């Protein structure tokens with residue numbers, strides 16, 4: 001779970017040296033943890049491993065997972081994006097505004113209404129814009145990612161609240177005479193019996209994983225996170241890569257915002273608050289190094305699923321909300337500790353054979 | 355200088371039947387190694403022979419898989435560098451281990467700060483640092499940030515750090531790889547001084563002339579095994595090469611090349627290049643020269659002469675530089691590094707750890723990093739195309755690794771250097787800038803790299819090349835420019851150059867009692 005393309009760079013050397021099994025098990029620890037959790041909850045709660053519950057669970061996970069996919073790219077370059085939660089809120093509010101009020105054009109005193117696909121496109125563009133703003137601060141003005149995106153966290157949240165004076169846009173069903181109905185389908189619809197949300201997650205993850213491991217862009221993301229100056233001297237446009245990852249992250253956050261608004265059939269300006277922490281947690285659980293240069297998209301998806309299963313399972317067991325937080329926190333800490341142990345364990349396994 | 359008489363020295367440290375296994379590699383195979391006090395114990399072997407691994411075991415960084423260490427005759431086991439340091443063992447690592455964000459004196463005293471009632475005594479530390487640097491004949495300001503130092507200067511700091519601890523056994527793993535002859539001489543004087551005080555020194559270097567100059571005992575490792583050991587007085591360079599490689603290696607030599615017909619064509623022309631220095635003065639001042647197709651041009655100079663900065667200007671890393679750089683028919687101004695690479699300019703940087711390699715990537719991905727576009731079929735990287743180039747490079751440069759998927763950090767220092775060279779060759783440059791391309795590379799691989807340089811030059815590639823090794827300077831290039839304090843102070847063609855002329859033109863800043871080591875062993 002810890003390298004760019006698990007098949008090429010992580011598993012092969014282990015196999016070559018004949019230690020495949022132990023090391024492999026350790027590398028797949030997030031996945032194993034996931035199965036163990038699923039096993040435990042299935043035994044403890046009869047309603048856990050049912051089709052209905054699993055679909056709810058994956059649907060809940062998808063929201064976090066989509067955000068976390070974008071976050072993975074940012075963290076792979078050695079950066080961080082704290083503004084995703086606010087971007088979620090901003091995109092949600094924008095969809096609410098466009099559906100209920102249209103895009104006002106003050107000089108003409110009219111408002112333009114868009115159809116739903118167009119609204120989704122505009123929402124995603126807004127995410128790209130927020131990402132570009134972050135990227136600009138970080139690359140052109142040399143602001144540390146933590147600070148730049150912390151600033152954006154406040155700015156974007158403020159804008160979300162300003163968009164409707166702090167009030168909710170309710171009832172986002174649109175009007176057929178304006179041709180903008182159908183927005184709730186995004187969050188509630190399903191294709192082949194599987195919610196659209198899950199399809200979107202799979203699509204985002206598959207494309208992101210492919211790009212990360214098979215394209216020059218992906219390779220360069222890892223290189224920038226691994227050693228920025230060496231990457232630069234190898235002819236990589238470091239600033240462009242950074243710009244791109246923040247834009248991707250913004251896009252993923254906006255997608256999450258649109259889905260959330262659609263699921264609630266309303267846009268609330270506080271939606272998405274503290275989501276950035278869930279996304280970062282999923283990335284870290286999935287074995288991506290906060291220092292950059294090491295990690296994978298599939299790891300992140302597994303990480304998001306671990307959080308999702310934990311949350312869902314603990315609710316089913318009737319565990320108190322506060323304990324849920326304690327347990328989730330401990331799991332995240334454990335994951336990072338194990339990550340630190342990986343190197344040493346590998347060494348020891350090697351020694352035992354000698 | 356005097357060669358030591360074996361009977362005069364006492365054994366202080368012995369490695370007995372030491373083995374070390376890494377995943378997939380047996381780095382050391384039952385090696386015996388004896389360290390005598392008051393002597394320079396030389397360790398030599400090809401890249402990846404296991405020298406650094408053995409040193410890391412002696413210094414407590416790694417633990418042996420089997421075998422034991424005897425210090426003063428009794429078995430010891432070091433669980434950390436701290437324990438080894440406590441036993442009086444110090445080490446200068448092959449790869450520099452400094453904190454770029456701290457200044458020189460802070461680096462030297464890190465973890466053992468001079469304190470009074472818990473407060474660090476910066477003044478006192480700086481004074482000790484200044485004295486140490488003076489001994490090394492490098493008048494650097496102790497409060498300079500390490501980030502702002504050149505490679506060679508960092509190596510000096512690393513040496514000063516080791517000297518500042520009073521050790522009985524001092525391990526030096528390629529301490530001079532980024533030093534020029536003058537700085538090396540200063541180090542040798544200190545080594546002789548330490549010897550006189552009974553310190554045991556373990557010395558590793560790929561500069562073979564050096565070994566016989568300072569060495570008392572020579573131990574040769576080959577493929578993780580002990581190949582031979584002998585007093586330095588009884589051997590010569592060809593003995594060493596024979597024991598470490600087991601075949602004949604051509605000494606670096608000049609090759610008369612016939613370059614394709616239009617060889618007079620100038621590919622790179624530099625006019626009046628100046629680089630202002632922060633706080634006044636110039637790092638480079640009015641540098642002008644031209645490079646022809648198929649020519650190998652070397653730049654000689656002391657540390658701080660501006661050689662690396664010249665290369666950096668060519669790659670566009672110093673927008674504040676003035677002057678003209680013409681590549682082919684094009685004047686370079688604000689081109690990004692990528693554009694310069696695409697136009698045929700490529701740099702092999704001096705500092706491979708900071709500028710050459712991405713440590714978290716595999717050997718394979720490092721090799722192809724500057725060339726990814728070439729492997730793209732439709733949207734993605736074709737692994738087949740990529741592997742073809744990787745395999746070709748690993749074969750041409752004899753890069754020693756079990757599989758190209760191994761992490762780059764598992765390679766020995768010299769093999770990592772070859773990976774950086776491989777990456778630059780894959781960009782198919784027209785003008786190749788080599789900043790110490792043979793740093794830390796063994797004789798065999800050096801010969802391979804020179805062979806490749808000659809071959810590429812024959813095909814029309816122009817090479818600009820910096821090396822701090824005089825023998826290379828005198829033999830490889832067609833023409834040599836001497837850079838001193840940022841200005842060109844001499845130009846020699848291959849058939850006219852002499853060591854004395856080069857050194858004179860370079861203008862050694864301080865008087866050296868010994869001339870630059872001209873002591874070739876008498877076979």
Ligand SMILES: Nc1ncnc2c1ncn2[C@@H]1O[C@H](COP(=O)(O)OP(=O)(O)OP(=O)(O)O)[C@@H](O)[C@H]1O
Nearest residue numbers: 376381401402403404405406407764765766767768
């Ligand atoms: N951490 C590691 N993991 C796996 N293999 C390693 C590791 N460290 C060293 N090796 C392998 O052990 C062998 C010996 O390496 P070592 O660094 O001791 O060589 P060396 O003699 O110092 O070479 P050089 O002259 O290039 O510095 C090499 O084949 C290297 O790839």
Ligand SMILES: [Mg+2]
Nearest residue numbers: 405406448767
């Ligand atoms: Mg070494």
